[in-house]
Amino acid sequence: MTQPLLPCVENTPSSTPDACVIWLHGLGDSGHGFAPIVPELKLPGSMAIKFLFPHAPERPVTINGGMRMRAWYDIKSLDFESRADLDGVEESARLVEQLINAQIDSGIPANRIVLAGFSQGGVIALHLAPRFNAKLAGVLALSTYMCEPSLxxxxxxxxxxxxxxxxxxxxxxxxxxxxxxNAAFKTMTENVFNATWQTYTMQHNVCMQELNDISAWLQSVLS
Known part of the structure; x- marks a missing residue:
């Protein structure tokens, strides 16, 4: 039985969209967290891009005392090797895959879809995109890491x-x-994926220079 599509905050262009960016938030956030970023990207009005900011399901998070919050997966420890719960990652990847397929069914081809994610959302993007069965336009992985890189x-x-x-x-x-x-980046390149790596003078957030670079990159992959 197919699960319902993830609820999303949606930002649609004035004309019929011919591209889509699906942007996954971090732990404890929601789709509303990154939605205000769209005007900050200052993309040309001629680009008819739909932005979807899905809400992760609510679940207990072990490192936060079992408190329920929006999370793409449980975090049982902060240990580098076992931070991301693989079962939860795979479950969320399936939900995001459904969302991508719904966009394809609506008329936006896979090669006009960008999968983006910040922190926990980036973990889902880096898990799903290399395993996805259709060519995407691009993948944006921000302030994130990889679940079970050996797989x-x-x-x-x-x-x-x-x-x-x-x-x-x-x-x-x-x-x-x-x-x-950086370890996730090295895993991607070792597996011959077309990944680039850059750092910014910031903490666990986004900065204006990064937004400018993301805008230029989106214009490149969706031109």
Whole structure:
């Protein structure tokens, strides 16, 4: 039985959209958290891009004393190797895959869809995109890391090996240390994915220079 589509905050262009960006938030946030970023990107009005900011399901989070909050997966410990709960990651990846497929069914082809994610959302993006069965326009992985990187070699789908993957991280990030993001980048490149890496003088957030770079990158992959 197919689960209902994730609820989303939706930002639609004035004309019929021919591209879509699906942007996944971080732990304890919601789709409303990143929705205000759209005007900050200052994309040309001629680009008919729909932005979807889905809400993660609510679930107990172990490191927060079992408190229920919006989370793409449980975090049982802050240990580098076991921070992300694989079962939860795979469950959320399936939900996001449904959302992508719904956009394809609506008439936006996969190669006009960008999958973006910040922190926990980036973990889902980096898990789903390399395994997805259709070529995407691009992947944006911000201040994030990879769940079970050792699995990628056997599970990767070649179809997105040339898809641009922009990976970015704050040098002073105390939530997801920069070495975790760089390790994910190295795993992507070792598995021959088309990933780039850049850092910014910031903590676990986004900054104006990063937004400018994201805007330029989106214009490149969706031109």
């Amino acid at each position: 990628l070699a056997n599970q990767a789908n070649d179809i997105n090996k040339q898809t641009p993957v922009m990976m970015a991280h704050g040098e002073q990030d105390e939530v997801v240390p920069v070495f975790m993001g």
